[in-house]
Amino acid sequence: MTEPIRISRTGSVETWTINRPESGNAITGKDVIAAFEAAAEGANADIAVRAVILTGEGKIFSAGGNVKEMADRQGMFGLDPIEQRWAYVDGIQRIPRALGRLEVPIIAAVNGAAVGAGCDLAMMCDIRIASERASFAESFVALGLIPGDGGSWFLQRAIGYERAAEMTFTGDRIDAPTALAWGLVSRVVPHDELVSTATxxxxxxxxxxxxxxxxxxxxxxxxxxxxxxxTLAMAAAMQPLAHADAEHQQRIARWRSS
Structure with missing residues (x-):
């Protein structure tokens, strides 16, 4: 069976590719959730990793939840409400926690539709670059659901409460130019230039x-x-550690000799 997240490395940059195109790169499967945790832990443990790119295999960034499993009441969707509550905590909610622990910058290279939890996944990244083919939908209410993965926290911090409310309450999809105008992404590029731009x-x-x-x-x-x-207290505690780092001292030495 193929890995749910394919990890490649060039220099100090890792690329994580969600590798479940048959399900629209759905991220609710236990294997995908565990793979996100392992990828984040691996990057944190390797000081040589300095940046991560996250993208999706095929034409879709991520469809979020597996709607077919919901319709068929499979897996966690077949549990009673009490069990299902804890299935969210021990399931999809492990992804925002894992990315919250990720120590290096992560760039979402959004190659297509980012829907529901897939939209929220993009919001969990530090920077978002969109292909001209990308679209975004906080589509939970259209299925009679709510954002169960922290989307209500992430989305409004990216685009403000009013626009987050519009996306959340309508479930409407917005295209890449609208996402750029709203500040949901930092740039929109031709589809064929997405990976190179993110890289x-x-x-x-x-x-x-x-x-x-x-x-x-x-x-x-x-x-x-x-x-x-x-914030000032944290900065004051961190800065002496930065001053003591060998790379800082090397760069200061190069600056003095230039």
């Missing part, structure tokens, strides 16, 4: 020292919900 950005990120990248990401994430005082 070029990841390589620019990966030119920077690993420890400072990881600390800068943590500082940004904590600053989303922390106070100014807590």
């Amino acid at each position: 070029e950005l990841a390589e620019r990120i990966a030119q920077n020292p690993s420890h400072s990248l990881r600390m800068a990401k943590r500082l940004l994430l904590e600053s989303r919900t922390g106070t100014l005082e807590s």
Whole structure:
């Protein structure tokens, strides 16, 4: 059986490709969830990894949940409500927790439709680049559901409450130009240039020292919900570690000799 997430590595950049095209790269399967956790843990443990690109195999970034399994009441969708609650906690919700623990910057290269939990998955990434063929839908209400994977937290932080409310309450799909105008993605590129654009950005990120990248990401994430005082305190604690890092000292030495 093929790996649910195919991981490749070039230099200091890893590319994670969701490899379930037969299900629209659905991410609710136990194997896919475990693969996200393993990928994040692997990247965290390898200080040589400095950036990650996440994309989908085939024409779809991710369809989110497996609607066929929902319709057939298979797996967790056949459980009683009490059991199903804990199945969410021990299932799909492990993905935002895993990506929340990921120490290196992650770029979503959105190659096609990002629907439901697939849309939320893109929101879990630090940076989003969209193919001109990409589209996004917070489509849960259209199926009589709610975002069960943290989408209500991620989406409004990306595009603001009002636009997140519009996407959530209508379930409507927005195209790539609208996503760019709303700030949901940082850029839209021709489909054939998506991977190269994401790779070029990841390589620019990966030119920077690993420890400072990881600390800068943590500082940004904590600053989303922390106070100014807590952010300043964290920065004051982290900065001496950055000053002590060998790569910082090497770069200062190069600057002095240039």
